């Protein structure tokens with residue numbers, strides 16, 4: 001495993017573990033997963049040197065936090081535990097009460113990173129950051145983070161907090177490179193962290209899905225990347241991943257993660273549906289891509305032009321009702 005080179009109270013592994021999947025109906029992994037596989041994934045992740053664990057109060061309406069806390073057991077205090085608050089009614093007393101509730105579900109007295117899940121469009125960050133400051137003063141929260149924030153709003157949040165907002169958790173992968181525009185240069189030059197979510201584009205970059213074999217769960221049924229047309233368009237990117245993977249005796253998913261975390265300020269938090277996947281993802285931290293491999297993957301990603309946004313909406317509706325594209 002490799003770790004972020006940044007001054008934090010605990011080490012942060014370059015590959016973390018995302019736990020939206022734990023106990024969330026929308027992933028459809030079922031009771032056996034929530035009841036036992038999730039725990040086995042966490043225990044194996046610990047063995048493999050993963051220290052960064054990401055959850056949120058909204059995942060499974062608290063179930064993810066509970067499952068993660070129980071699975072970590074006595075190791076809870078040695079890892080870098082990150083959770084998130086959904087900023088509904090983000091006034092200070094509510095923020096404090098919700099932070100305490102998350103810590104209780106996780107079974108800890110300290111949250112290493114408390115993140116604002118998404119910007120509240122109607123309430124400025126001064127309000128929520130008053131609550132975050134109070135939580136930091138009591139010692140319940142170590143670092144404050146944000147998620148899905150623009151650069152402008154990240155900086156504004158930091159001004160409002162009056163100290164560093166360590167990280168911005170954003171969608172970032174070879175299939176979605178928007179954070180490269182301004183978030184990455186900012187994080188790089190200011191010693192901040194980009195936490196890449198959906199780093200495998202929810203499994204697309206593993207290469208196991210195509211237009212004839214599409215995942216069926218609710219999360220991916222609503223993700224335009226899995227439209228038959230986009231799966232077809234992704235074939236070139238998957239082929240480039242396979243070529244590099246073959247040279248490293250690795251898999252396309254591992255190479256996709258290695259590409260992401262090559263930037264010194266980026267960590268990735270892939271979710272896992274099995275112990276084998278968390279093993280594979282952890283091993284990706286040790287893959288060194290050569291410059292020409294990195295460039296070939298970037299170029300293949302440049303050529304990938306998925307249908308997204310408004311243009312994808314009618315296609316998503318059609319795909320959902322089984323009429324293909």
Ligand SMILES: NC(=O)c1ccc[n+]([C@@H]2O[C@H](COP(=O)([O-])OP(=O)(O)OC[C@H]3O[C@@H](n4cnc5c(N)ncnc54)[C@H](OP(=O)(O)O)[C@@H]3O)[C@@H](O)[C@H]2O)c1
Pocket residue numbers: 017018019020021054055117147148169170196197198199200201202203204206215253254269270271272273276277278280281
């Ligand atoms: N802040 C936010 O707004 C936000 C939004 C989304 C996610 N997140 C966080 O980011 C984490 C990760 O994002 P994500 O779950 O959306 O997407 P992801 O990590 O890109 O995809 C996870 C899925 O990919 C497949 N997979 C994982 N490892 C694999 C491997 N080695 N080989 C092949 N397939 C593999 C698994 O699905 P199958 O095996 O079923 O194919 C797994 O459930 C979440 O758990 C959550 O903590 C945050």
